[in-house]
Amino acid sequence: MRGPLYPSTLPAASTRAEKFDALVLDALEPIEARWRTELTKLDVAVDDVPEIEPPGAPPQDGVLSDGGIPLARLVPAGMDRRGNPTSARIVLYRRPLEARAKDSAELADLVHDVLVEQVANYLSVDPDAIEGGG
Numbered sequence: 001m002r003g004p005l006y007p008s009t010l011p012a013a014s015t016r017a018e019k020f021d022a023l024v025l026d027a028l029e030p031i032e033a034r035w036r037t038e039l040t041k042l043d044v045a046v047d048d049v050p051e052i053e054p055p056g057a058p059p060q061d062g063v064l065s066d067g068g069i070p071l072a073r074l075v076p077a078g079m080d081r082r083g084n085p086t087s088a089r090i091v092l093y094r095r096p097l098e099a100r101a102k103d104s105a106e107l108a109d110l111v112h113d114v115l116v117e118q119v120a121n122y123l124s125v126d127p128d129a130i131e132g133g134g
Contacts (some may be wrong), residue, residue: 020094020111021046023104027112030052031060031119031130038123041077043089044115050093069096074121090118 014022024046032039050070054059062074077088081118092114101107120127 001012011116016098017046017048019123020098020107023030023108024092025116027108027115031115035123035130036134039119041087041088042119042122045091046094047091048093049095062118062121064114064121066100071096071100071110072118073100088122090115090122090124 024044028044050063050073052088060070060073062068064072064074072090072092075089075091079087080086092111097110097114098107101110116127116130120130123130
């Protein structure tokens with residue numbers, strides 16, 4: 001038999017990357033609903049793995065890591081190579097996050113926690129404030 005096992009409309013047909021992207025969107029939705037005006041100039045992206053820094057390179061600002069492995073990074077607004085302005089961006093690293101979760105529920109919690117931490121860093125507020133605790 002050739003072709004997909006499941007119709008593309010079913011969740012089972014999604015790739016791991018697509019499922020992770022959906023998880024990120026689900027985790028981001030309540031944060032964006034609460035902080036919409038403050039987050040208009042913030043983008044959220046997903047990379048499979050972080051770029052490997054050469055040995056001895058200074059640590060990058062805005063990196064949230066676990067045991068030295070980057071899980072996410074807040075990239076400040078700036079300029080691209082052509083001199084065009086860029087938005088601030090949170091980049092979540094899919095593979096390191098997946099490796100730290102034993103199941104999909106734990107992964108969803110981890111993605112949520114990382115997003116809360118990075119959005120709090122971006123807004124310079126306490127992470128508890130992101131979820132309404134402050």
